[in-house]
Amino acid sequence: MSKAMIRTGRLPFSKKGMREDVGRRSYRSAWGNAIIVIFMGIIAIFMALPLIYTITTAFKPINELFLYPPKFFVKNPTLKNMKDLFATMSSSYIPYSRYLFNSIMVSVLGTAGHVFIVAMAAYAFAKHSFPGGKFIFNMIVFSLMFSGYVTGVPRFIIMSKMKILDTYLALVLPMMASSLGLYLLKQFMEQMIIDETLESARIDGASEFRIVWNVVMPCVKPGWLTLILLSFKDSWGDIGSPSLYIQTESLKTLPQAMSYIQQGTIARMGAGAANSLLIMLPPIIIFIITQSNVIETMKSSGMKG
Amino acid sequence: MKKRRSFSLSRKRALWGRLFVYPWVIGFLLFLMIPFVQTFRYSFNDVTPANMELHYIGLANFKKALTQDAEFIPTFIDTMRTTAVEVPLIIIFSLFMAVLLNQPFKGRTLVRCIFFMPVIITSGALLALIGADIATNMSGGSTGGASGGMPMLQAINFQQTFSSLRMGQGLSDLLALIIDKVYVIIWKSGVQIVIFLAGLQSISKSLYECASVEGATAWESFWKITFPMISPIMLVNIVYTLIDSFTDSSNKTLEYIYTVIYKNVDYGFSAAMSFIYFTVILAIAGIITFFMSKIVFYMND
Numbered sequence: 001m002s003k004a005m006i007r008t009g010r011l012p013f014s015k016k017g018m019r020e021d022v023g024r025r026s027y028r029s030a031w032g033n034a035i036i037v038i039f040m041g042i043i044a045i046f047m048a049l050p051l052i053y054t055i056t057t058a059f060k061p062i063n064e065l066f067l068y069p070p071k072f073f074v075k076n077p078t079l080k081n082m083k084d085l086f087a088t089m090s091s092s093y094i095p096y097s098r099y100l101f102n103s104i105m106v107s108v109l110g111t112a113g114h115v116f117i118v119a120m121a122a123y124a125f126a127k128h129s130f131p132g133g134k135f136i137f138n139m140i141v142f143s144l145m146f147s148g149y150v151t152g153v154p155r156f157i158i159m160s161k162m163k164i165l166d167t168y169l170a171l172v173l174p175m176m177a178s179s180l181g182l183y184l185l186k187q188f189m190e191q192m193i194i195d196e197t198l199e200s201a202r203i204d205g206a207s208e209f210r211i212v213w214n215v216v217m218p219c220v221k222p223g224w225l226t227l228i229l230l231s232f233k234d235s236w237g238d239i240g241s242p243s244l245y246i247q248t249e250s251l252k253t254l255p256q257a258m259s260y261i262q263q264g265t266i267a268r269m270g271a272g273a274a275n276s277l278l279i280m281l282p283p284i285i286i287f288i289i290t291q292s293n294v295i296e297t298m299k300s301s302g303m304k305g
Numbered sequence: 306m307k308k309r310r311s312f313s314l315s316r317k318r319a320l321w322g323r324l325f326v327y328p329w330v331i332g333f334l335l336f337l338m339i340p341f342v343q344t345f346r347y348s349f350n351d352v353t354p355a356n357m358e359l360h361y362i363g364l365a366n367f368k369k370a371l372t373q374d375a376e377f378i379p380t381f382i383d384t385m386r387t388t389a390v391e392v393p394l395i396i397i398f399s400l401f402m403a404v405l406l407n408q409p410f411k412g413r414t415l416v417r418c419i420f421f422m423p424v425i426i427t428s429g430a431l432l433a434l435i436g437a438d439i440a441t442n443m444s445g446g447s448t449g450g451a452s453g454g455m456p457m458l459q460a461i462n463f464q465q466t467f468s469s470l471r472m473g474q475g476l477s478d479l480l481a482l483i484i485d486k487v488y489v490i491i492w493k494s495g496v497q498i499v500i501f502l503a504g505l506q507s508i509s510k511s512l513y514e515c516a517s518v519e520g521a522t523a524w525e526s527f528w529k530i531t532f533p534m535i536s537p538i539m540l541v542n543i544v545y546t547l548i549d550s551f552t553d554s555s556n557k558t559l560e561y562i563y564t565v566i567y568k569n570v571d572y573g574f575s576a577a578m579s580f581i582y583f584t585v586i587l588a589i590a591g592i593i594t595f596f597m598s599k600i601v602f603y604m605n606d
Contacts, residue, residue, distance in 0.1 A: 036405060040416060043491060047419045117332070120325035128322025136330065141594075143337045144548050145586045146579075153572060154343030155336060157357070162335075177332025180545065184500070187537045190603060192507045208321035222503035230496065233425055283425040284418065291421075291499075292414050 051280070058082075058277035062270055081270035085278070094249050099257040103236060104282075106168055106253060110175035111231040115224055117176050122185035123212045127198060137186070140179040152244055159245060170245040171253075175235055181227045188223035189216060225290040233283040254279055347576035354570045366577030376561055377578055384558045385585075388550045391489065395546050396539070399494035403501030404531070417502070424495035496549070497542045504538030505531065533602035540597045544590060551586050558582055 057065070059077040086096055124130070125137050155174070159165045164173065193216055201215045217224065239255040246252055258275060348366055350359035370377050406417050508531065516526040552559065562582070565575040 037410075040405060044416050044419045047422055047491065051419070051422050117328045121329035124322040124325040128319060128325075130319055130323045130326075133326075136326070139338070140333070141544065141590070142587065143333070143341065144544065145551065145590060146337075146341060146583055151337070151340035151344050153566065154340035154347075157343070158335060158339055173332060174336040177329060177336045179333065179337065180548075182329065183544070184541055187541045188503075188507065191504075191534070191537045202318075208318060208325070212325070220507065222506040226499055226503040229499065237425070280425060284422075287418055287421050287425070288414060291417055291502075 054273075054276050054280060057273040060270070060273065065270060065273065081274035085271040085274045094252075094257075096257065098250060099252060099254045100278075102168075102251060103254040106171045106175075107232050107235045107282075109168070110172040110235050111228055113172065113176040114178065114181055114231050115227055118181040118185055118227070119217060119224060120212055122182050122189055123216055125182070126186045126189035127193065127195070127216075140182055143179050144183065152240075156244060165245055166247050166251065168251065171235070171238075171241060174241065175231065178231075181231060184227055184230075185220065185223050188220040192219050192223075221293070225293055229283075229286055229290045232286050236283055237279075344576045345580065347572050348580050349577075350573050352572035352576075354572065362573070366574050367581065369574060370578045370581055374578075377558075380557045380561050381582065381585075384551075384556055388547070391493065391550060392543065392546050394490050395494045395497060396543055398490050399497035399542070400501055400535070400539070402494065403498050403505055404527070406498065407502060407505045417498075420491075420498055421495045423492045424499075493546075493549070497546060500538060500542050500545065501535065504535045508534045536597075536601040537603060540594065540601050543593060543597065547586070547590055547593070551582075 056074045058081055059079070060074045061076055061078045061080065064074060064076070125133060156165070159170050164170050197215060197219075198211060201211050206215065237255060238253075242253045242256055246256075258272075258279070346359070349361060349363060351362050351365075352359055402420065406413065406420070512530050512534070513526055516530055521529065550556065559582075562575050562578050565571050565578065
């Protein structure tokens with residue numbers, strides 16, 4: 001974009017003749033842009049420090065791990081820590097891969113179920129009126145305020161009555177019922193979907209079920225992608241509910257396994273660092289996948305301007 | 306004939322709507338509502354942990370929390386004060402960042418990812434793990450004077466970093482203090498930025514197109530388009546931030562309540578405290594939602 005364009009506030013046209021940058025404030029002064037880039041750069045560097053440190057530490061050989069003051073970067077990167085991690089854990093009673101599998105299982109099942117259930121409920125709350133709907137929705141907001149830990153004991157009793165204690169279900173089912181996702185999606189649907197769109201879908205003979213999945217959900221894609229991200233990261237890192245509801249060793253998740261690795265001796269230090277990196281990666285991967293989709297996929301959402 | 310048919314059709318639609326809610330409502334009742342009511346019952350009772358037997362003691366638990374207990378009220382006020390300062394700052398900062406990050410530039414996903422990092426690190430287990438790990442590594446076990454909600458900051462001891470850069474003592478202290486405050490805000494706004502971004506992405510481009518054809522400046526289109534369109538999401542974010550800071554595990558009041566539940570095993574007293582806490586949060590959230598609902602704009606209205 002030329003300077004003249006920036007000054008006059010003219011918007012560039014791409015080859016297709018489409019205005020691509022409309023709505024993005026691309027006609028700010030060059031100085032303003034520079035300041036913002038510098039500002040964000042500084043913040044970003046500070047934010048990235050812990051990540052960089054975790055990555056480099058995972059590849060540090062043992063003599064560098066105990067340097068004081070510690071060095072930020074690694075001099076002789078090694079894969080020994082990773083090997084140690086799997087070696088020490090496979091010699092123990094439950095192999096590391098089992099914990100990994102449990103974590104993935106719980107997070108994926110819980111997230112998928114959560115999005116599925118919440119999407120339908122959010123649609124009903126946003127676009128249908130039924131007796132008691134308002135009341136139930138107020139209860140949702142109400143329940144958001146109450147910390148899960150505080151209700152841990154009665155929840156435990158209910159699970160034991162349902163006989164789902166010490167199974168995957170004990171972790172997956174409460175996740176599906178969490179109410180923040182419902183609140184988020186309902187707000188999105190209320191805002192982004194126009195009743196006329198639904199009406200025309202109904203006239204075309206779409207069933208309510210199809211309307212949710214083929215009409216409504218594509219329009220609120222940023223909403224549910226964000227929901228997937230939040231739900232996944234919550235269950236992936238959750239240490240509270242697994243430690244309350246799971247006793248069987250082979251059903252425990254990664255965060256619980258971590259404590260064993262951490263409790264180990266100095267020799268386990270490297271394995272611990274490798275473990276931190278492995279635990280950090282999946283949420284980051286999910287983040288990148290969902291976020292790049294949020295950016296790319298917003299076409300016209302069937303809204304009138 | 307025709308009329309009746311359309312009537313029954315709309316009835317059918319309403320039925321479907323209700324059907325869609327049920328799976329969620331069942332889960333909600335089982336895992337949130339019933340435990341919630343149970344906790345409420347506990348608060349009026351003296352609970353024997355061994356067999357969960359209840360002895361009705363009226364308001365004694367509440368009285369204990371409000372008048373006798375030495376720790377509850379001070380920690381409570383402290384929590385309130387921190388939240389009152391942080392929540393507005395987090396909302397403003399995250400909206401600002403989201404608007405910036407919504408613009409096309411190279412490496413946008415990377416920068417977004419970096420801003421989301423704290424959320425990943427502070428989620429549960431990793432916090433304990435990496436936080437402790439780096440803390441023992443970098444500051445030899447002694448954590449710096451940073452605030453409680455900021456384990457990573459304690460971990461990366463800025464004072465140490467700065468003094469290693471050979472700046473003056475006064476300057477490095479000052480810098481550490483500023484970064485401490487700014488960091489708390491940045492650290493806690495990861496999710497809010499992502500939610501705002503999703504909201505910004507959902508705004509129809511044609512609205513901006515119209516506005517720019519009509520000659521609106523970027524400033525005008527922010528306040529006349531972006532702001533009203535994002536306002537429902539903003540409400541979500543405010544509620545989220547409130548809840549996040551009130552139910553955060555590093556929250557002093559909750560920490561105290563947990564100790565009472567899981568260490569002292571006094572279910573009745575802890576239930577009473579959590580209900581006092583809950584009522585106050587609810588009141589605050591209610592007031593904010595009430596005032597926000599005057600600003601929030603819905604497309605369909």
